[in-house]
Amino acid sequence: MHSVGAKPGSAPAAGTARALLCIESLTKRFGDFAAVDRLSLDIRDGEFFALLGPSGCGKTTLLRLVAGFERPHAGRILLDGVDLAAVPPHRRPVNMMFQNYALFPHLSVEANVAFGLKQEGLPRDEIAGRVADMLALVKLQHFAARKPHQLSGGERSRVALARCLVKRPRLLLLDEPLAALDKKLRDATRFELMALQRQLGLTFVIVTHDQGEAMIVADRIGVMESGRLLQVGAPAEIYERPNSRWVADFVGEVNLFAGRLGDDRLSVEGTAAGRLRLAAPVAAEPRTTLWVAVRPERLRLSGDQPAAGEENCVAGTVAEIGYLGDVSVYRVRLADGSLVKAAAANSGGAPAPRPDEPVYLRFAPDAAIVLTR
């Protein structure tokens, strides 16, 4: 597997790193309903992995299976090659940061962080030293004596994180660690998380339903839906080469045009945008149904008439404009009534199109993502 746009300082070149956690065909059912359905996944040592999926797709259940709070109906979980099936939660070298943080309300911040080390039976001074270091690392040294209910949401999340990190787990599972924070704090905490992960050289698996968050923090993303993994890859790979309509639609915005493959295998015919030209031939039978996906930011919007014989140019009228400051999002109505989203940077230059104006949308053949399912 090739890695696209690896982050600086991230895990060693993809493919060479050893798998720390191997999940093999794991199934967990609640009654008849499979919350995790024959799911296989390898997590590499030292990577920051994001599990991305809509609410209810089984992300938390997967983490709870790894942490040992749920028993799988089928499949195996191996950590460093050791099957975890018979290992109870308190003996697994895995720690989990809970979605609601689960801080102990009757213990101070310091005692919360020390709790895990006490279970290991370490000497008192070592515990005190490591707790103090950890509190300094997450900038909570002045809150050591407080109780969780005397902290703000952001501080609480840092206590929860410190409580796991101080154990130096082989693998840290984070269940939507940022979901309860407001936007500014979320952005700041996100970068703190990335810095901590790099600094400590740990393996993180973060669960999120926010695709922007997954793209920012993760070395690799696994897209989950209805208990299954649809695609695993680097953020750029998932975004630029989604393997299905569902992934393309869930990760970012996308316009989908259904059509049939042309005889030359280099074009798609009969779409709402007419005949679309592709950059490379598709390995499928001509006339099979497939979909062309184009990201809004890859569509160029202007009032310029197409040249004779120009391809990948669609006429429409502006239906709606959403002004976001740095960019504007246009909804353009095509001849058949369907709506297409296009995004344009507000960087001055040509006057922006106005509602009900006729416009043309153009895209380069390499902006077209061909999807067969």
Place this chain on the structure above:
Amino acid sequence: MRRVTAFNLFAIVLGIVFLYLPIVILVIYSFNASRLVAVWGGWSTRWYGELAGDAAILDAASISLRVALVAASLATLLGTLAAVALVRFGRFRGRLLFASMIYAPLVMPEVITGLSLLLLFVALAIERGFWTVVIAHTTMAACFVTVIVQSRLVDFDMSLEEAAMDLGAPPLRTFLTVTLPLILPALAAAWMLAFALSLDDLVIASFTTGPGATTLPIRIYSEVRLGVKPEINAVCSIFIAVVCIAVLAASLAAKLTAARGAPTRLRTGDLSRLDAG
């Protein structure tokens, strides 16, 4: 904030008068100098002094207190275990039967509980005395404990226990270091209730007691049948004081726990639920 209106002020006053007027009268009459119960002869602490010399009453009080202490502790232990089983083990075989068997004593007439225990002790040829009363009171009070502790466990955040295990605490240590401190106010309330139930029980105790184990309510009842003596008023006043102090201590303990950061308080709901039983 709720507004104090003339109506709810009236309701509160009426309620308090209804509940406490008889008790206040009793306490006042315990300081009556006259030997005649219905005649006010001025203030005096004479009957409290005479009480100190009444060996039978003092003996009964001491037995009652010891029975209540032991029975309340045993009932709290057993009732808590039953509550944990009901809340935590999910659906086990026979859960419904187990639950109804635990709740049955709540609605069972005391006469029947007492009689059946008596028959049991007789059948097993167990000599009746202190320990048979303790066993009977434990049986009776354990179900009240279960109800209180169960209502606390039901809304106990399970992720706290999971977090403790995740951090390396084995199940028993998790219970002792995380669950127990957090449900302690409920346990204190349950213990208090069990203590009070045992202390004032007359019916079950009269069925299951034996020679040398006359509890205070039995002694008072038998003496009152021969006419109310002023000493009895004094005993009852002390009784009331002990219960008041215990209840205050329990609610203070609950407050302190809450101030230490536990979000759990003694909730009136825990106790009001019992009124149905």
